Amino acid sequence: MTTSTTTRLLDAAEFRMRRGGYNAVSFRDLASDTNIKSSSVHYHYPRKEDLAVALIQRYREQFFEALDKNTRSANEAESKLRAFRLLYRKALIKDGALCLCGLLGAEAAGLPPSVRDAVNGFFAANIEWVSEALPASMPMAERRKAARRLVATYQGGMMLAKSMDDPKLFDAIATTAIEQSPALNR
Amino acid sequence: MTTSTTTRLLDAAEFRMRRGGYNAVSFRDLASDTNIKSSSVHYHYPRKEDLAVALIQRYREQFFEALDKNTRSANEAESKLRAFRLLYRKALIKDGALCLCGLLGAEAAGLPPSVRDAVNGFFAANIEWVSEALPASMPMAERRKAARRLVATYQGGMMLAKSMDDPKLFDAIATTAIEQSPALNR
DNA sequence: CGCAATATATCAGGTGATAGATAGGCGATT
DNA sequence: AATCGCCTATCTATCACCTGATATATTGCG
Numbered sequence: 001m002t003t004s005t006t007t008r009l010l011d012a013a014e015f016r017m018r019r020g021g022y023n024a025v026s027f028r029d030l031a032s033d034t035n036i037k038s039s040s041v042h043y044h045y046p047r048k049e050d051l052a053v054a055l056i057q058r059y060r061e062q063f064f065e066a067l068d069k070n071t072r073s074a075n076e077a078e079s080k081l082r083a084f085r086l087l088y089r090k091a092l093i094k095d096g097a098l099c100l101c102g103l104l105g106a107e108a109a110g111l112p113p114s115v116r117d118a119v120n121g122f123f124a125a126n127i128e129w130v131s132e133a134l135p136a137s138m139p140m141a142e143r144r145k146a147a148r149r150l151v152a153t154y155q156g157g158m159m160l161a162k163s164m165d166d167p168k169l170f171d172a173i174a175t176t177a178i179e180q181s182p183a184l185n186r
Numbered sequence: 187m188t189t190s191t192t193t194r195l196l197d198a199a200e201f202r203m204r205r206g207g208y209n210a211v212s213f214r215d216l217a218s219d220t221n222i223k224s225s226s227v228h229y230h231y232p233r234k235e236d237l238a239v240a241l242i243q244r245y246r247e248q249f250f251e252a253l254d255k256n257t258r259s260a261n262e263a264e265s266k267l268r269a270f271r272l273l274y275r276k277a278l279i280k281d282g283a284l285c286l287c288g289l290l291g292a293e294a295a296g297l298p299p300s301v302r303d304a305v306n307g308f309f310a311a312n313i314e315w316v317s318e319a320l321p322a323s324m325p326m327a328e329r330r331k332a333a334r335r336l337v338a339t340y341q342g343g344m345m346l347a348k349s350m351d352d353p354k355l356f357d358a359i360a361t362t363a364i365e366q367s368p369a370l371n372r
Numbered sequence: 373c374g375c376a377a378t379a380t381a382t383c384a385g386g387t388g389a390t391a392g393a394t395a396g397g398c399g400a401t402t
Numbered sequence: 403a404a405t406c407g408c409c410t411a412t413c414t415a416t417c418a419c420c421t422g423a424t425a426t427a428t429t430g431c432g
Contacts (some may be wrong), residue, residue: 005411020296023209027388040412042389055366102342105349106284106292110206120350148346149359153335156288156342160334163291164306172331174340191377212421226378254403260411 006044006054013055018097021107022052022115049112052104056118059100060125061141063087067129077157081150085174092170098162102155128153170173192230192240194220198240204283207293208238208301235298237292242304245286246311249273251314266319267336271360274340280354284348288341312337 004010012033016025027048030039045051072085091099101122108116130147133141138146157173189197203209213234217224231237231328256269277285287308292300316333317326324332343359 003303005217021207021293023207023211024296026295026386028386030375036411037413038388039390039414043411048388072321097295098294102345103292105345106289107207107210108349109283116349123346145358145362148355149362152342152346152359153339154342155345156340157335159288159291159341159345160309160338163294163302164309169334173189173335174333176331213423222377223379225380228423229377232423287410342429 005034005040008039009044009051010055010058013051014059014100015097015103017052017055018095018100018103018130022111023105025051028164033065049114050113052115053118056100056104056115056122062121063122064125064129069081071133077133077135081130084150088158088174089170092158092161093167098158099155103159105155107161124181191220191222191226195230195237196241196244199237200245200286201283203238204239204281204286207289208297209293211237218357238298238301239304242286242290242301242308246304246308247309250311250315256321263319263321267316270316270319270336271340273346274344274360275356278344278347279353284344285341286342291341292345309337321350 001043008179009030012030015098016029016033016048025048026040027041030051030184034041041051044056049167050077055134067087070087071101074083091097101119104115104119106109107125111119111153127144130150134143154174157170160171161167178185195216198216199211202215211234213224213227216227216237220227227237229238230254253269253273254268258268260266260269274285275285287305290297290301290305290308297303297305313330313333315328320329320332340360343356343362346359347353347356
C-alpha cells in the first residue's frame, strides 16, 4: 500500500518540528524528505501555517484516538490516568522527541495566531480529558486544578528529560506526580 | 550612566530569545536593536552560539543571585521554596516571557552542543538548589526526586500559562505544587 | 603609535512564496 | 471508440529577502 503525499508530508513535518520547532521545518526539507519539489509542497499546503495547523490537528486526533482506545475498558481513575501517562511516555521514549504542542507552546509568542490557537486547543482538550478522568467524588474545581498541574508536570518533565538526555527522568517525575494526585490518595 | 554594548546586546538577545527561541534571534535584529551594525555584533560574539552561551551564563548568574538574595534570611524549607516559586513567577509575569532555558530546552535537539550544555547546567543547578532547600530530615534520594518534579511542574506551568495567555494559570499550578511537596505536609 | 570598537561591502546559501508549464487520469460528448 | 475538457498533481524557474559569517577599512581614544 502506498502512503498519500499529504501523509508523508505531515510525517516528515512532525519528525522535524518535534525536534527543532516551527522554524526548523522548511518547505525544501519536506520536499526532499518526500521526493517532490518544494513548489509541490505549497500545492498541498499553500502557507506554512496551513501545514502546521493541519499537523497539529492530526496530532491531536491521533493522540485522543489512542487515549480512547487505551481506556476503553478502564473504569477507575487510576487506570485512566496511567494510560494518559503512558501515552506521554510513549511520545517521548518511542518517538524520541518532545510533544509537538509542548515545543510549539514554548514558541507560541512567535507563531501565527492560527497555529497558536491549534496548540491551545490541544492543551485545553488534555486538561478537559484529565478533569473527566478524575473521580466524580472530587469537586470539579479541584479536578480542573489537578488536571492543569498534571499536564504541566508531564510537559515540563518531557522537556527536562529530552533536554538533559535522560529518559528515566520523565518516569521519575511523572510516576511521582500521579501518585501525588490528591484524588488518588484516599 | 551608559550601558555597555555587550549588556545591551544580551538584553536584546534575551528579549527576543525568550519569546521566539534560538532561531528568532538574528545578528541584524540585534544590530538594529542596539544601533550598531551586524558585523559589530560579530566583533563581540563571533558566532551565534557564543552569544547564546554568554546569554545563558548571565541568565543563570542573575537567577541565582536573586535567589540567594531573597533567601538570605530564610531558614525554613517552606520560605525558601516560596522564594523559588516567586522568582519563576516574576520571570513569567514581570518579564512577560518564558524562562530562557525552558524555551531553549524544548528546542535542545536542534541546538549547538555548547548551548545545550549551558541550558542543562541551568537545570542541574535548579534541581540541586531545590534539593538543598528541602528539609534535611528527608532522605536525599527523595529530595532529588521532589526537586526534579517541582522544576518540571514550574517549567511546564510557565509554558502552559504563556501559551494559553493566562498568567493566573501558573499560580494555580505552582501554588498547588508547592503545597503538595511531600516534605511540607508534616 | 596601538588598540578597541565600529563601519562598509560582500559572500554563499537558505527562506517562504508565486507564476506558469506539463503530464496523466477520468468522465462526458461526439 | 475516439476525442475533448477539466482536474489533480507535479514540475521548472524565479522572486525578494533574510541568514550567519568574513575580509577589510575607518574611527577615536589613551
